[in-house]
Amino acid sequence: MNFLATSIESLGAKVTGWFTVGYAMLAFLVKAGLLLLDRTTWNRATFDVVVKQVYFTAVQILHVFLGYALVISWLIITIILSTARDFGLTAFASEMTIRVLVLELLPFLTALFVALRSGSAINTEVALMQVNNELEALAHCKVPPMQFEFLPRLIGGVVSVVMLAALAGLLALLMGYLSIYGTSAAGFEPYTRTIAKIFDFTIMAGLLVKCALFGLAVTLIPVTAGLETPKKLYMVPVSVLRGMMRVFFAIVTIEVVSLALKYV
Amino acid sequence: MALMAAVAALPDDVARVALDLPLRANLSALENIALIPLYQRHYSAAESARQAQAMLDQLGHADIALLRDPDMTPAQRFVTQLARALILKRPRLIIDRPGVMLYDVPYPAFIGQLAAQADMTGTWEIFDFNWNQVLYNQALHSE
Numbered sequence: 302m303n304f305l306a307t308s309i310e311s312l313g314a315k316v317t318g319w320f321t322v323g324y325a326m327l328a329f330l331v332k333a334g335l336l337l338l339d340r341t342t343w344n345r346a347t348f349d350v351v352v353k354q355v356y357f358t359a360v361q362i363l364h365v366f367l368g369y370a371l372v373i374s375w376l377i378i379t380i381i382l383s384t385a386r387d388f389g390l391t392a393f394a395s396e397m398t399i400r401v402l403v404l405e406l407l408p409f410l411t412a413l414f415v416a417l418r419s420g421s422a423i424n425t426e427v428a429l430m431q432v433n434n435e436l437e438a439l440a441h442c443k444v445p446p447m448q449f450e451f452l453p454r455l456i457g458g459v460v461s462v463v464m465l466a467a468l469a470g471l472l473a474l475l476m477g478y479l480s481i482y483g484t485s486a487a488g489f490e491p492y493t494r495t496i497a498k499i500f501d502f503t504i505m506a507g508l509l510v511k512c513a514l515f516g517l518a519v520t521l522i523p524v525t526a527g528l529e530t531p532k533k534l535y536m537v538p539v540s541v542l543r544g545m546m547r548v549f550f551a552i553v554t555i556e557v558v559s560l561a562l563k564y565v
Numbered sequence: 566m567a568l569m570a571a572v573a574a575l576p577d578d579v580a581r582v583a584l585d586l587p588l589r590a591n592l593s594a595l596e597n598i599a600l601i602p603l604y605q606r607h608y609s610a611a612e613s614a615r616q617a618q619a620m621l622d623q624l625g626h627a628d629i630a631l632l633r634d635p636d637m638t639p640a641q642r643f644v645t646q647l648a649r650a651l652i653l654k655r656p657r658l659i660i661d662r663p664g665v666m667l668y669d670v671p672y673p674a675f676i677g678q679l680a681a682q683a684d685m686t687g688t689w690e691i692f693d694f695n696w697n698q699v700l701y702n703q704a705l706h707s708e
Contacts, residue, residue: 346610350608445604
């Protein structure tokens with residue numbers, strides 16, 4: 302009986318915790334959204350921090366990221382092409398390549414890449430700011446932490462993931478063409494027709510929304526996890542651990558929902 | 566405890582220099598100070614940096630502009646916090662328990678020197694434990 306009561310209590314505490322975390326994230330997102338609509342937010346200082354964030358999140362890692370996208374794309378295209386040949390489905394190889402790589406795998410891997418590199422850094426930095434009282438110091442100086450610290454990170458994350466996924470997608474399309482048709486221009490017409498057939502308005506809008514949600518997940522969750530950190534230095538690793546687990550679950554959930562909406 | 570409660574209850578027109586109001590660790594001294602004109606008065610980044618540098622020059626510590634918090638000595642950190650408080654241009658400035666921030670210099674004399682260099686309008690007040698009164702007396706007698 303005692304065991305049952307303890308289990309129910311523990312489950313209740315967990316569910317309440319999830320709701321509290323979810324509510325905090327939603328409240329933060331609404332606050333950020335309202336600030337985005339406020340004209341005073343859009344000053345030169347905020348814009349400069351956004352540009353800096355995009356630079357650190359996307360531009361600084363561009364060469365490594367493109368190299369990684371190139372290798373992954375080449376490997377997946379080679380696997381798809383050889384499998385398609387084995388099963389006599391060569392006609393569908395280009396469509397399959399585009400669907401698997403450009404629509405699903407590359408945006409997902411981009412989100413993971415940015416989450417591991419920038420999301421963890423954001424989580425650690427915000428947690429340290431929280432523990433060291435830096436946010437209170439900014440508030441004392443009437444420098445709004447939301448405009449100066451958080452909003453630029455959210456915008457930077459969304460812009461970076463969308464742009465990196467787009468670049469990786471374009472690279473994969475080019476790799477796909479070269480792998481299927483080589484350097485001959487003969488395949489240009491059927492290949493572009495396949496691309497046009499796949500990328501209708503709904504698919505494009507869905508891809509854009511998915512990448513934007515990925516970008517939001519890899520920045521919003523680390524920021525809110527950092528803000529939840531109790532003012533104890535030894536809690537910073539715990540905060541990062543929790544934040545990154547939530548980011549992982551959020552990315553997987555977005556991908557699963559996107560797949561279900563498209564194919565189920 | 567009474568001292569801390571009194572400091573926490575201070576009104577908004579007071580600028581504080583205190584251990585519990587640290588610098589942004591990943592910004593340089595100059596950037597920490599320049600945040601105020603940049604965000605409060607909407608000056609350009611260049612003009613904000615110029616004002617911040619002028620404040621450091623005035624306090625006689627122009628050379629610490631590019632240092633970040635972890636690379637500063639306690640005195641340099643205190644000067645940056647003081648410059649950030651001064652650039653707020655609030656009528657009162659409170660230095661809260663300077664002994665905990667300035668443990669590497671004889672602090673009453675050090676603050677006296679900074680006050681003489683800063684040549685600011687408004688009042689500077691020091692909140693300190695009464696058992697440190699003797700240090701201020703020594704600084705006053707040595708002048």
